[in-house]
Amino acid sequence: MISVPDTIEKICLNLLKDIADVSKNNNSIKFFRKDFTTMTMWLLIVSANLKGQKISIEDIARAVAPISKISKPSLRLILENAKHKGYIKLSNNLDDHRSLNVEPEEITIKEFKFWIKKFLKENDNIKLD
Helix, strand or coil: CCCHHHHHHHHHHHHHHHHHHHHHCCCHHHHHCCCHHHHHHHHHHHHHHHCCCCCEHHHHHHHHCCCCCCCHHHHHHHHHHHHHCCCEEEEECCCCCCCEEEEECHHHHHHHHHHHHHHHHHHCCCCCC
């Protein structure tokens, strides 16, 4: 059985390796993991998509508001940059024409699934008692 200090050290090393691996690439993972706010936005967008749900810019702003002081114009700028890089697409919300829905592009979902599988595989034998 692995001791807790050894387990914690392995988790920390895996997290540090993950940060180093992500920082080497120029992809959606690196773009969305650059800070806490964009990472939260990324997880909201990917989660909604994988559940087959729509998420609007307003939904993201409301979800991020309790944990970040980002302004709505700054949030929209991040989303516009992600769109420009080909990581997301913005489409008109059929229920509210003033609002835009946010959907990840296929490359974002592909990179997310690859990253999460790799990360889980590296940590699958870690047990905390």
